[in-house]
Amino acid sequence: MASPNTRAQILDAAEHLFAERGFRGASVRAITDLAGANLAAVAYHFGSKAELLAAVVRRVVEPINDAQRTRFDTLLARTPEPTVTELVEAFAGPLFDGMRAGDEGGARTSRLIMRILGDPAEEMRAWTGSDEDAVRERYLTAFRRALPDLSPEELWFRMRGILAVAAVDRVEVYNRQLPDCVSPAVGDDARRWAITFLTAAMSAPPTGT
Amino acid sequence: MASPNTRAQILDAAEHLFAERGFRGASVRAITDLAGANLAAVAYHFGSKAELLAAVVRRVVEPINDAQRTRFDTLLARTPEPTVTELVEAFAGPLFDGMRAGDEGGARTSRLIMRILGDPAEEMRAWTGSDEDAVRERYLTAFRRALPDLSPEELWFRMRGILAVAAVDRVEVYNRQLPDCVSPAVGDDARRWAITFLTAAMSAPPTGT
DNA sequence: GGAAGAATCAAACGAACGTTTGAATGAATC
DNA sequence: GATTCATTCAAACGTTCGTTTGATTCTTCC
Known part of the structure; x- marks a missing residue:
């Protein structure tokens, strides 16, 4: 067979x-x-096993990156100065779209992204290309225009926050039962909650000295 | 010797x-x-190696949990209805205090927490006690009072967001050079930025249907 | 149907793994 | 100085690891 x-x-x-x-x-x-x-x-x-990992990660990352780029393009084609909400939606949205069926509600992809982000091992870092850098920088400059009062360092911190929330999103954080709230986020709920959460976070005034 | x-x-x-x-x-x-x-x-x-891991994790988690509990107590001793800002400060603050000297600016502890959160392996989940559950639930009910319009599910999502940002906090997310912003967050900057970021996120209005 | 190339297979390679063992060492007590 | 207990040590245990090998199957094209 x-x-x-x-x-x-x-x-x-x-x-x-x-x-x-x-x-x-x-x-x-x-x-x-x-x-x-x-x-x-x-x-x-x-x-080799390392090259298999690279292929796996590429297959997960590439669609996300492509979606981020195209959504950025369509956004800027409509308005030269996108709002923070629009930018968050375009940047964070694809991070949740990659979580498809047969994925235990996205927990599997979440975990993989989390490992990619957190693992300093050589094998985990061999996948990035200039494409990811380019897209990230375009969002960064757009965010900087939408949030002119924010220092570059704090803006960078906040962009990592977006990735953090997306990564941990559907991972079971505690191993115990949820206190008394019901089932974990299903379908688009988590995605919409994340956009709300992250838009408010990105829009926060700069941290005072 | x-x-x-x-x-x-x-x-x-x-x-x-x-x-x-x-x-x-x-x-x-x-x-x-x-x-x-x-x-x-x-x-x-x-x-065994697994018991060594449990000891390591306990040594990292226990001080954080203790600090969260005592700060919760002093907060409620002052006012019966803490604000969202106060609650975020008391809950998230200790997550950053655990990152001490000799820790590469907190990246090591960050990574360890990230692995604890994301790893479903049995060995990684053998450390939690009822203490962590109790503290978490006390914050949860306090947050619920401060954010009465939020559904329990969305509130739970946002609390996980706090852990996410704290975990990814100082981990190098991309392997390339930072675009043009300078050194990664040092000292208390990351902590204060995170409080700003998370307070705004937690205070966001509920996601509309 | 037979040659050719791609794909799969069982078997074995040395290396590294977590753990166990029993002797050697250290310091304290009598 | 002898005894005792806690600690450290080199060595070996069996298992699992990633990779390689050489033969075998399947597919394709003439």
């Missing part, structure tokens, strides 16, 4: 297990087992 | 390496080497 696309199944399994257990915690054997493939398939299709 | 306190040196080294490489990425050998101790010292002093 030959699978139609071993490569894609390995990518899926690796995305799952890298998010769940981290790069070093997810063994090649566990990945190929979950994918229903042979152990040697990773070396054959990707070269 | 007998070290005065092998146990503490192992805890320091483990905190460093667990933050830097994760639980599975930090080997017992690397930890004992960094601590200048023998390989078997971990088993002798802590029983």
Whole structure:
């Protein structure tokens, strides 16, 4: 029984297990087992475990980056001076769109993004290209125009805050039961709450000296 | 040459390496080497690698939790109805106080907290006690009183946002150079920026239907 | 149907892993 | 000085790791 696309199944399994257990915690054997493939398939299709990780991360990051760029373009095509709300929506929105079905409500992608952000390991940092830098800088200058009173350092801090909220978004923070509030965020709720949360945060007046 | 306190040196080294490489990425050998101790010292002093992790996490989390509780008590001793700003300051402040000298500006503790929050592994979740739950719930009800219009679900989302910003706070999010803004946040800047950021975020009106 | 290339497979490689062991060392008590 | 207990040590345990190998299957095209 030959699978139609071993490569894609390995990518899926690796995305799952890298998010769940981290790069070093997810063994090649566990990945190929979950994918229903042979152990040697990773070396054959990707070269090494590190290159597999890079492929997984690229597959997650690229659509997000593309969406951020196109939404930035359509935004500036409409108005030369976008508001903070519009910029937050365009920048943060794609971070939530990437969380699709079969993703345990986005927790898996959230976890993967979190690992990407937090892991200083070489393998986790080998994926970025100049595209990510370019998009990020365009938003940065647009935000600076919309928030002229903010120092560059504080603005930078706030942009990282956006990524932080998106990353932790749907991860179970505590292992205990939720106090008495009900099910975790479903569907678009988390996304809309995040936009509200982040728009208010980005719009805050500069921190006084 | 007998070290005065092998146990503490192992805890320091483990905190460093667990933050830097994760639980599975930090080997017992690397930890004992960094601590200048023998390989078997971990088993002798802590029983196992997992119990060492629990001890490390406890040492980081407990002071934060204690500070959150005492600041909550002094706050309510002064006024029965604290403002959102006061609550954010009391809850988020201790998350930044834990980042001391020799911590690379807090990046190490940040990373460790991030791993604790994001890692679903059994070993990472074995530390929490009822103390953390109790403090968290007290803040939750206080926030609910200060923000009566917010649904419990959205309030819960926002409280996780506080943890998110604190966790990602000083982690280098991008691996490239900062665009043109200068050094990363130093000293109390990040803490004050975070309070500003989070107070505005928490005070945002409820997300419309 | 047979040659050719891509893909998959079982098996093995050395290295690194967490843990255990039993002897060697240190300091304190009698 | 001998005894005792806590601590440190080098060495080895079996397991799992990422990767490599060489043969085997599947697919494609002539």
